[in-house]
Amino acid sequence: MVASYQISVEREWCKGCGICIEFCPKEVLGANPDGKVRVLNAEACTGCRWCELRCPDYAIVVGGKTFG
Ligand code: SF4
Numbered sequence: 001m002v003a004s005y006q007i008s009v010e011r012e013w014c015k016g017c018g019i020c021i022e023f024c025p026k027e028v029l030g031a032n033p034d035g036k037v038r039v040l041n042a043e044a045c046t047g048c049r050w051c052e053l054r055c056p057d058y059a060i061v062v063g064g065k066t067f068g
């Protein structure tokens with residue numbers, strides 16, 4: 001069983017600044033061709049919420065662990 005944090009991106013709000021990608025200590029996040037963030041490696045997320053706290057547009061939210 002793999003546990004991972006639920007990372008939600010509001011694509012309409014994301015402006016592709018890349019701040020969350022740079023701040024993530026676990027390289028969980030990457031950019032789509034349009035620059036908007038996408039989750040590449042959810043399993044590595046530690047739930048630190050740095051991405052959420054640094055996003056100037058409130059476009060990324062980290063929730064509790066899900067199991068699947
Ligand atoms: S910090 Fe926010 S606006 Fe910037 S790329 Fe990440 S989710 Fe998008």
Ligand code: SF4
Binds near residue numbers: 005007024026048052
């Ligand atoms: S919560 Fe932390 S580890 Fe997870 S994606 Fe955000 S910055 Fe990266």
